[in-house]
Amino acid sequence: MGAQWKVKHKEVAANLKGRVFGKLTKEIMVAARNGADPESNSRLRLAVEQAKKASMPKDTLERAIKKGAGLLDGAVHYEKLTYEGFAPHNVALIVECLTDNVNRTVSEIRVLFRAGQLGGEGSVAWDFDHVGLIEARADRGDADVDEAAIEAGAQDCEPADEEGLALFITDSSDLDSVCRALPEYGYSVETAKIGYRAKNPQAVGDAEMEEVEAFLAAIHEHDDVQEVYVALEA
Numbered sequence: 001m002g003a004q005w006k007v008k009h010k011e012v013a014a015n016l017k018g019r020v021f022g023k024l025t026k027e028i029m030v031a032a033r034n035g036a037d038p039e040s041n042s043r044l045r046l047a048v049e050q051a052k053k054a055s056m057p058k059d060t061l062e063r064a065i066k067k068g069a070g071l072l073d074g075a076v077h078y079e080k081l082t083y084e085g086f087a088p089h090n091v092a093l094i095v096e097c098l099t100d101n102v103n104r105t106v107s108e109i110r111v112l113f114r115a116g117q118l119g120g121e122g123s124v125a126w127d128f129d130h131v132g133l134i135e136a137r138a139d140r141g142d143a144d145v146d147e148a149a150i151e152a153g154a155q156d157c158e159p160a161d162e163e164g165l166a167l168f169i170t171d172s173s174d175l176d177s178v179c180r181a182l183p184e185y186g187y188s189v190e191t192a193k194i195g196y197r198a199k200n201p202q203a204v205g206d207a208e209m210e211e212v213e214a215f216l217a218a219i220h221e222h223d224d225v226q227e228v229y230v231a232l233e234a
Contacts, residue, residue: 023226024051024099025064030078032068042176046148046192052191056108076100080225089204090210091230092124094196098223107158109221114188115215127231131155132175134168136187143186152181165190169197 028051031044038045041079042066051061065073066159078103083095093116098107110118140144145166149157153174158167170178172194179192204212212232222226 018142019221019223020053020054020061021051021056022223023098024054024056025060026078027077028061029065029068029082029224030098032065032102033070036069036071046176046179050191052212059122072197081105081109081116082121083113084121084124085113086124087230088116089208090129091204091212092198093216093219094128094147094223094229095219096195096229097222097224098196107226108224109219112219112222115211115218124231125204126184127199128229129169129199130172131195131197132170132172132178133191133193133195133197134170134175134179134182134189135165135191136168136182136189137164138166138186139183139188145187148185151185152178154178178206181232193227195227196229198229201231201233203233 024047027045027046031041031047035041035044038048038170048061048065051064067075078098078100079104081097081099083097085095086092087093090136093110097105097109135155136148145159146156148154148166149168152168154168154170155174156169158169160166167186168178168182175192175194179189216228216230219225
C-alpha cells in the first residue's frame with residue numbers, strides 16, 4: 001500500500017456514508033475559499049467530482065460551495081491539522097484533519113494515539129513523498145496502465161487492485177492535468193488528491209496486522225480526520 005489507508009469492508013464503508021458526506025463537505029468548503037467556480041478552481045473541481053461520485057445531493061453540494069465561498073451567512077472556518085506518528089509495531093503514518101475546533105481535535109487525536117505513538121512535526125514526513133494520488137478504473141479492454149501513466153504525464157503507477165482501481169502518482173503540480181488526460185488513454189478517474197506516499201512501506205505479520213488495523217480504524221472514524229496515509233505494504 002504505502003499510500004492511503006481505506007476501510008476494507010464494503011458493508012462498513014456503506015454505513016459510513018454520512019461521515020463521507022461530512023468529510024467531502026469540509027473539503028468543498030475549504031476549496032471554495034479560492035473561488036466558487038470549479039472550472040477556474042482545480043481543487044474545487046476535483047472535490048465536486050468526488051462528491052458527485054459519492055452521490056451527494058445537488059442542494060447539499062451547492063450549499064457547501066456557497067458557504068465556503070462566503071456567499072451565505074454562517075460560514076464555518078476550518079483549519080487543517082497534520083499529525084505524524086506511529087501505529088502499533090512502529091508503522092509510520094500521517095493523519096490529516098480539518099476542524100472548526102482546534103483544541104477539541106488536538107485533545108481527541110492525542111487520546112487515539114495512545115495505542116501508538118504521536119510524533120512531532122517532521123518525525124515521519126521525511127519517509128513519505130508529497131505527491132498527487134489518482135485512483136482510476138480502466139473503461140476499455142486495451143487500456144494499459146504503464147502506457148497511460150507515461151502518456152498522461154504521471155511519475156509512476158501501480159496496477160489495478162482487487163477493486164479494479166489503478167494508482168497513478170504525479171507531481172503535486174500536475175495532478176489536475178493528469179486527471180484531465182487519463183480518459184484519453186482508457187481510464188476514468190475515481191479519486192484524486194494531493195497526499196503522501198510512503199518511500200519504504202513495511203510488512204507486518206497477521207497477528208500484528210490486527211492491532212494496526214484496529215488502530216487505523218479508530219483514527220479513520222474520527223469526524224475531523226480527512227485522510228490517513230500509512231507506510232504499510234498491501
